[in-house]
Amino acid sequence: MLVVCGAGGFIGGYLVKSLIALGERVRAIDIKPLSDWYQLSDEADNVQADLRLRESCHEVLSQASAVYNLACDMGGIGFIENNKAECMLNVLINTHLLMAAKDHRVSKYFFASSACVYAASKQDNTKGTALCEEDAYPAMPEDGYGWEKLFGERMCRHFSEDFGIATRVGRFHNVYGPYGAYDGGREKAPAAICRKVIEAKFSGREYLDIWGDGNQTRSFTYIDDCIKGIELLMKSDVVEPLNVGSSEAVTINELVDLVEAIAGTKLERRYQPSAPLGVAGRNSDNSLIRRHLGWEPSIRLRDGLEKTYSWIYQEMSNAQGQTAHDGKERTSNQNQTIPTRSSR
Numbered sequence: 447m448l449v450v451c452g453a454g455g456f457i458g459g460y461l462v463k464s465l466i467a468l469g470e471r472v473r474a475i476d477i478k479p480l481s482d483w484y485q486l487s488d489e490a491d492n493v494q495a496d497l498r499l500r501e502s503c504h505e506v507l508s509q510a511s512a513v514y515n516l517a518c519d520m521g522g523i524g525f526i527e528n529n530k531a532e533c534m535l536n537v538l539i540n541t542h543l544l545m546a547a548k549d550h551r552v553s554k555y556f557f558a559s560s561a562c563v564y565a566a567s568k569q570d571n572t573k574g575t576a577l578c579e580e581d582a583y584p585a586m587p588e589d590g591y592g593w594e595k596l597f598g599e600r601m602c603r604h605f606s607e608d609f610g611i612a613t614r615v616g617r618f619h620n621v622y623g624p625y626g627a628y629d630g631g632r633e634k635a636p637a638a639i640c641r642k643v644i645e646a647k648f649s650g651r652e653y654l655d656i657w658g659d660g661n662q663t664r665s666f667t668y669i670d671d672c673i674k675g676i677e678l679l680m681k682s683d684v685v686e687p688l689n690v691g692s693s694e695a696v697t698i699n700e701l702v703d704l705v706e707a708i709a710g711t712k713l714e715r716r717y718q719p720s721a722p723l724g725v726a727g728r729n730s731d732n733s734l735i736r737r738h739l740g741w742e743p744s745i746r747l748r749d750g751l752e753k754t755y756s757w758i759y760q761e762m763s764n765a766q767g768q769t770a771h772d773g774k775e776r777t778s779n780q781n782q783t784i785p786t787r788s789s790r
């Protein structure tokens with residue numbers, strides 16, 4: 447039995463589907479009620495549970511052979527800059543899952559880490575420096591969220607060394623695609639820009655707001671590449687953390703150019719220098735993942751954005767046109783009765 451934690455979220459929903467497609471038995475866990483999961487696979491054993499609680503972790507890991515820990519209270523830069531304590535509390539999830547994994551003799555454990563572990567001093571210019579794995583030390587990660595991820599990585603390392611659990615760590619770089627958050631404050635830049643451009647189209651507004659001066663550089667990883675990276679990393683014998691990220695760096699202005707081209711529109715840009723910004727420049731150095739896995743993310747930003755834009759456009763059109771559609775995909779309408787342990 448494979449256990450996916452955070453299965454009601456963006457990446458977790460895709461991961462459950464891909465594991466089921468491979469013929470695996472999957473238990474899917476999230477703190478949210480099933481009705482709020484982004485994607486729901488009825489072939490999975492879907493469970494609502496709060497994984498900050500030690501007893502919940504013990505319960506859901508019974509008969510588990512492998513665990514994928516993607517459960518996390520997180521969001522885009524606006525959320526993580528304003529909710530540092532909440533982000534640090536995610537340490538409870540990884541700690542209790544690792545302890546339960548040890549007790550249940552789970553053989554493999556995946557931890558979803560982040561490019562936010564990288565030291566701030568390596569990301570202080572807009573050249574979009576490609577970060578290689580060793581750039582996480584000497585440590586000065588993103589305050590709150592990044593420190594928790596770095597600590598989580600080290601927990602994995604020491605549980606591997608001391609208790610023999612084969613831990614695998616992927617450092618994700620800005621993952622995007624359909625079935626993710628695009629409003630409400632937890633969305634990331636690609637979804638936020640798509641939403642703003644579509645809002646402008648619908649309302650006839652001729653401008654959009656951009657956080658910062660638009661010169662910040664980032665790379666964005668399409669969801670299919672992220673899932674492939676998790677799959678390959680879990681099959682590998684690589685104990686050290688690996689970047690799972692696109693190396694196609696763009697400025698936020700270039701990201702807006704792409705979305706405007708897809709939308710067939712051109713808007714005035716109103717820059718907001720005092721909005722949350724994150725680091726000046728960040729990209730993924732993929733030398734190590736190429737060396738270890740013979741693969742790296744390769745889906746072009748333009749291609750991934752077209753799919754993302756058209757999904758968000760459809761969602762927003764549906765929301766405008768009718769209230770009956772709730773915007774969540776279901777693979778069937780069964781599996782509605784689940785044990786409820788706690789909710790947020």
Ligand code: NAD
Nearest residue numbers: 452454455456457476477497498517518558560618620621
């Ligand atoms: P997401 O917010 O869509 O999914 C996370 C899920 O975890 C949510 O559904 C949430 O309800 C669940 N969760 C939170 N607290 C929980 C708890 N106490 N018990 C059980 N479930 C809980 O985020 P995502 O984009 O799918 O990210 C998945 C993982 O990848 C996270 O660990 C995140 O930090 C990491 N990551 C994501 C990105 C990205 O760009 N999406 C980048 C770097 C790292």
